[in-house]
Amino acid sequence: MATVGSPPIGKRLMAQVIDGLSEADPERKVCAMPKSPGTPDDYVDLRVCKLAQAVNYTAWWIEKQFGKGSSFNETIAYIGGNDVRYLVMVVACNKTGYKPLLSSTRNSHAAHVRLFEMTGCAKLCYSSEKKQNADEICAVASHVASVEIPSFTDMIAQEVSLYPFTGTIEEVKDKVAFIAHSSGTTGFPKPIQLTFGYFGALDHGAYVPIPPGRVAGVPDRLKPNDLILSTTPFFHLMGFSLLIMAVFHGIPCVMLPDKPLSTDLVTRVLTTTKPTAALFPPCILEDLCAVPESRKALSQLNRVYFGGGPLSPEVGRQVSEITQLVSFLGMTEGGFVLSLRPEQNEDWSYFEWSSTFGIKMELVEGGLHEMVIHRTETPEWQPIFHTFPELDCYHTKDLYLAHPERPNLWRFHGRLDDVIVLNNGEKFNPVTMEKIIEGHPLVARAVVVGLGRFQTALLVEPNWRQVDSEAYSEAEFIDIIWPTVQEGNHISPAHGHVLKNKIALASQEKPFATTPKGSTQRRLVADSYKEEIDALYARSDVEDLPFVLPPSPTMQDIVSFVRSLVMHISGVSSCEDDDDLYNAGLDSLRTIQLASALKAIGLQDITPQMVYVHPSIGKLATLIYGLLYGAGNGETLSRRERIDGLVAEYTGSLPQQDHVQNICRDTDTLTVILTGSTGSLGSYLLDSLRSDPSIGKIYCLTRDGNPETQAQALQNRGLDRAIPNKVELVRTSLGEHHLGIEDTKYQEMLQSVDTIIHNAWRMDFNIPVESFEPVHIRAVHSLVEFCAQSAHRAHLHFLSSIGAVGGWSTSALTTESEGSIPELPFDDCDVTLRQGYSEAKHICERICLAASEKSGVPTSVHRVGQIAGSSGGSGYWNRSEWLPALIATSKYIGKVPSSLGAFAVDWVPVDLLAKMIVDIVHSRSKKENESPFGVFHLVNPTSTSWESLLPAIHAMYSHENGLETVSMESWVQELHQIKYPSAEDLDSKPALKLMPFYESLVAGGGLAALSVSLDVRNTNAASATMRALPQISPDMMATWLNQWGF
DSSP: OOOTTOOOTTSOOHHHHHHHHHHHOTTOEEEEEESSTTOSSOEEEEEHHHHHHHHHHHHHHHHHHHOOOSTTOEEEEEEOOSSTHHHHHHHHHHHHTEEEEEOOTTSOHHHHHHHHHHHTOOEEEEOGGGHHHHHHHHHHOTTOEEEEOOOHHHHTSSOOOOOOOOOOHHHHTTSEEEEEEOOOTTSSOOEEEEEHHHHHHHHHHTTSOOOTTOOBSSGGGOOTTOOEEEOSOTTSHHHHHHHHHHHHHOOOEEEOOSSOOOHHHHHHHHHHHOOSEEEEOHHHHHHHHTSHHHHHHHHTOSEEEEOSSOOOHHHHHHHHHHSEEEEOOEETTTEEOOEEOOSSGGGTTEEEEOGGGOEEEEEEETTEEEEEEEOOSOGGGOTHHHHSTTOSEEEEEEEEEEOSSOTTOEEEEEETTOOEEOTTSOEEOOHHHHHHHHTSTTEEEEEEEOTTSSSOEEEEEEOHHHHHHHTOOHHHHHHHHHHHHHHHHHTSOGGGOOOGGGEEEOOTTSOOOBOTTSOBOHHHHHHHTHHHHHHHHHSOTTTTOSOOOOSSOOHHHHHHHHHHHHHHHHOOOOOOTTSOHHHHTOOHHHHHHHHHHHHHTTOTTOOHHHHHTSOSHHHHHHHHHHHHHSSOOOOOOOHHHHHHHHHHHHHTTSOOOSSOOOOOOSSSSEEEEEESTTSHHHHHHHHHHHTOTTEEEEEEEESSOOHHHHHHHHHHTTSOOOOOTTEEEEEOOTTSGGGGOOHHHHHHHHHHOOEEEEOOOOOOSSSOGGGGIIIIIHHHHHHHHHHHHSTTOOEEEEEEEGGGGTTOOGGGOOGGGTTSBOSSOOOOGGGSOSSHHHHHHHHHHHHHHHHHHHHOOOEEEEEEOOEEOOSSSSSOOOTTSHHHHHHHHHHHHTEEESOOTTOOBOOEEHHHHHHHHHHHHHHHHHHTTTOSEEEEEESOSSOBOGGGTHHHHHHHTTTTTOOEEEOHHHHHHHHHTOSSOOHHHHHHOGGGGGHHHHHHHHHTOGGGGTTSOBOOHHHHHHOHHHHTOOOOOHHHHHHHHHHHOO
16 A cells, blocks of 8 residues: 555555655554564564664665665675565665675575676675575685674664665666576576566556456455465565565565474464464475364464465365465566466366466467466566566466366466476476486386475386396386486486385386377376376385384484485485584475384384474484483494495495496597696696697686686796686586586586596595585595596596595505505595595595496596695795695794604695696506506605705794794694684784694694605606606795795
8 A cells, every 4th residue: 555645556666665654654564573583472563663764774784884886786695584684685775776686595505606696796695594604605705795784683773864765666667676586496596687667566466456256366465454474485586575565565474483394383373473364385285284283273364375386186175175275376587477266165276367467378288278478558567577578478388277167267287398396396307317217228218297296206117128028026127227216316406306115117008108209298197197196105205215223223323224214205415414404405394204204113202393303313313312212312423434424325326337348539639627727736737738739628617617717826826827728617516416517518528528637625624524525525426427427438537635544554554565555445444544634535535446346437546645836936835734834833933843743745846746647647548448446646755854944944034033943842832822812823823723733743643644655656657757756855945935925
């Protein structure tokens, strides 16, 4: 409703409406919100005067932080707890002239970064609840400046002056008011820029006349005395639209606490706040309907809207019998789709389109029609044509079936592009998975189903000629094809994964329907096999689990079982035992499945609510241990079990190659993938590769794919910044599916690449091995899969670390190695340093070995020792590493260690190390058929002593007060005197950041444990550069000291 003197409907701007209402009707209710976060039983009303105060406060705050925006040309991203600050941030950005981007809190870091790049966003605001998310985003997007927004309490704590906003709809209608984004179903999410004109059209849509006595199919026709519950996140337009309704139309909403949705939470909020209406995704409505208390709470509502996916017919019938059920349709690009609720209660699943919206149903096939929106005489009232002003009609790709008796009614029946819409709104395109499964020789056709269900299932038509001759049972057949199904799962999103007990075989008497071109007609197949599909979904989710909980289990057994069960049911690909499962992707329906599975093994007291309050593998295992034995924390997993478990996880799914053909190269030149090319070693590797005439093409996988970033990295190291044509930068996100590479580029590389040098790795010696798993260990597995699928069976060169054998024991020496650590693989983690960095490298070495032995992928492990600065005068040795930190600290305290304990100075200059690696690449390409796996130690075969380098250090600082030489123990002890280092201490004495390393030199642990020499015979034979490698000299040390300039 408009206020006196305000612009007419459709011409209003939210910022001005809020300011106007705060003067004309300050006590108008905007929403009911939890009094404190996470509390479902105590609510307060937010009045529009307080909302206006929060908006003005935040607008002034934004201007103070970033300056005033320039005509909506700059973008500010926001991620936050699910509360009213979403509305505050959007309107405050509108006032200050910025475009607000609401990036889903469920996006991966790579997806966030891609959205930021596509929208030119370099500013990120976040609420305190999302600080970790913001820090992680900024860690991979260094150009983004982030700042925490004030709490809502602070926003309304004091009066602030009005932040003026005097624009009109005519002036700003084509300016961006809000940036939403697509779901990313088929790749990275894409930004959707919504203009002020779009929101004006939404405003107007609520006042388009409808026939007397009819009910609109959109909630914006509710009244100010109504109260509607919001159950979808505010970063999504479906949730944010209820805030828009509260501002434009005076329809207040109820906000849920910022907690995972559960039946108990929603029921308590319904009971506490007593709304008159609610908007649910189908999966939540189905959960509520299954609980008598929740169903009773639903019956108290005057109206229930559902949207985002199809609803179970049985649930729809039950809900329609206790309240008015309305099927709601909206789209981010086009806003609410105006429809009418059918007049017959039993037609709750159908839509009746408003004649004013320009909808035409165009026949596609078999009675299916696509909804197409046509431009009308008043396109300014059609939101879709503000998003796409160049179009005269918009093809939604949504498919509908007409009512068998009332042809003006339409029921949603899927998408034109075959995307499966599950009943929780998640979308999944099964075509690629189907094609992978059809690649198995026993499979003729595969169809993935799941429309309107909570998970997918698979129908397989066997290759009857093969099956007849072998006479397989159904169970045997599924066992045989299961590894191929797992391959399909691996390339699919978690919600698209097919469980083993959700596979059924087609009947030979009922072949799959096909088109004249030979393609499968999936809808006809699904209709033909309706009974079989229903039977599949009737099966228990814990039938035929590939793992069991043993009798009298230990805590270790329980943790392992819970982990396997969570992975099996949720589709979560990786999760640490202490990670929040809901942050990792567990949802409400899979929570119920998880609880059901635990009940099925005898834990009858387990409920979904208990899973919600124990939201990690570790906490859930502790709960189960207590239920089984009464109390106690049980045992913890040993180091060996954690490491071996990760090895098993990442080698178990590798493809089996029973016969490996010899590799025949088509050309004399190599096509190389190089990761980590912008780092120190990576830059020198690229320099060596680009100057090598036998290297025909180089794909550099980098986070941003920006040639300028690569050129600057080369220049920083004194190398030629020019990037020749044979070098191509490819944007990647190593922890993502297919390494985050666009599909067409990925396929191109599969056909051409024959060598991979995997150098990218996080340099952090303090974090546990589990922290390397989501990106780095997973990336090695993904690279192995790439090699196995590649046309030339690409050779993977993994740059490991001597830390992987840093725990070597003299009792393990072999006579063959003549007293040194051999260039061989090891499957015993005792040989590895007890630090996450080295343990992760050890795990990846074992993945490489398995790839060679099991999958026929040629691999080479390069155990790299200490990398020194360049042997020439250009470039620099990274000042943040342990040796530069030691020198800087020594200069400041006036003391330098007399030795490095047992740590040998067998360092290799970075430029020569790069040449050694390229030497090995060439050598191995000639021998990979006879020896598919190899290990190489990249250290200096001629070591020197630290004492021999001290004169160069003393000479560098002789003009000052000089440096006193002290024992390493005394040097470390001096730093221990600084118990609470300040920022200034850390800056002037950077060794304080690496104290565990220096302490290990004193104790004889760490890399100092490598007092045993490393066998380098393999490397020496493969690399001419190693054979000519000079000893580290005082002159080299003097060069590095000058480069650091401490």
